[in-house]
Amino acid sequence: MRSIWKGAISFGLVTIPVKLYSATEQRDVRFHQVHREDGGRIKYKRTCTVDGEEIPYSDIAKGYELPSGDMVILTDEDFAELPLTSSRRIDVLQFVEAAEVDPIYFAKSYYLEPDAQGAKPYVLLRDALENSGQVAIVKIAIRQRESLATLRVRQGVFVLETMLWPDEVRTPDFPFLDEDIEVRKQELSMATSLIESMEGEFDPSEYKDAYREALQAVIDAKVEGREVARPAEEAEEEPAADLLSALRASVEAAKKSRGDKDGKAGSGKDDAEKKPASRKTSSKSGQKKEPAQKKESTRSRTRKSA
Template sequence: MRSIWKGAISFGLVTIPVKLYSATEQKDVSFHQVHRADGGRIRYKRVCTQDGEEVPYADIAKGYELASGEMVVLTDEDFEDLPLSTSRRIDVLQFTPAEQIDPIYFAKSYYLEPDAQGAKPYVLLRNALESSGQVAVVKVALRQRESLATLRVRDGVFVLETMLWPDEIRTPDFAFLEEDIEVRAQELKMAESLITTMESDFDPAEYHDTYREALQQVIEAKVAGKEVIPAREEEEAGPAVDLMAALRASVEAAKRERGGGEPARPKKAAGKAAKDSKDTKESKDEEKAAPKRKTRKSA
């Protein structure tokens, strides 16, 4: 497994450096959308609904649509001052019995592995939490989202379960809940008897995805029967077309800059690197200007 985040559990005055790993993975069979006649991949373009033009990824921003249909466009600067924690800490807020937390709140599970210097405090907190029979309620910021989460122990490892906020849980406002539906005692007893008859310990290994297995068999049968459309050379040449378009756009942008046009302002994060790169490029252009003009062909 590859860690997707590094941070620390903050427990009182104790800090435990940890790495975060996804604890689950989807096993769905993935498909591409293709042309039925020849198996060619279907590609999608980012097209503006206002002018019908394809939009480069660099020109795409986040927009919030109002009820009136108007759009509020947010820039990187708008997000800079938001109170999203960047401290990479898992802050322990409290400890509580696990049964007090409804599973409907749980969103995604992650494993936490201690860094070498954090192994001892990790094991200390793990053992104490496991013997208490409780879970830690924590707050953490992952992928531009702040979440409540629980910290529990599974197979000797901390599991971080991110949670939904209370206002993200829908109320089951169903009409039958207001109806006075009568259940006879004999019917209730029979239902309870059925539950008792089917009662057993849960072993997840007893269950498997029969649909996915059957689908995989269908795919394997088609492969065995040579019902496969071979890859065409034109498809492999596709990225080169995109590369040529990118190079052509870069050449045109460079011509505009040399012609006195104002260059696009780089993002703050890459500002210095972009400036250094530009200064170096202009220096080299000045040194080699004469020979370049001699041999360069007209575009």
């Protein structure tokens, strides 16, 4: 991995030099715009809408358009004068319970690696934070954008997750929220049963991006020059007569699916349990013969003494 930012964690009077790395990556299949006839790449020229001239990067600035249509032009000097106090620091603001931070605020995740000189204070803060069960609320500036973030521990490494500002999270405003929708007790009970029947431990490796795999298969087929087999369309299920019937059918299907899995696992256990039972029987039969041998030896000694 290549670091994208260097700075320091500022924790009270303690400064911990660190490097920032992207913790995630997109695995989307990427395409280029090309000419359909010959596959040539499509290029765009940077032209000015006023004079029609092609503009080099050195002459391009950022502009903020006003409601009137007028443009406010900002230069690099304007951005350089902005007060980014945390430009090279990760300022620890406070510590909170992880459950207090709504996941909707999270934007992107990064790993933090300590410099050689900062390894000990890094480990000290890491262990203290992990023992507390809390997360740190911090402030950081990346690429001229200041963000709130959380700092937590994952697999022995600090994970910094940038957050959206409160005014960047939309408030849900949907008509059904104002409607008086009645849910019957029986329906709620059946829905709860469905949830319970589908409970399990989350294992991300059990899931896959079916669309990406299918798209990659199409590309591979194009490369190999063979026909692409289209999967058969799934039969559409008929909608249930009412909500309660749909919930009941879903619960039964979930129980049947789980029962099939348990049955397969249980058959192996039964076979394993039967084998030790046969061994126990043979060992018991051996134990019964031992007293008989002892009696015979006792009788022989008695005869000799007589």
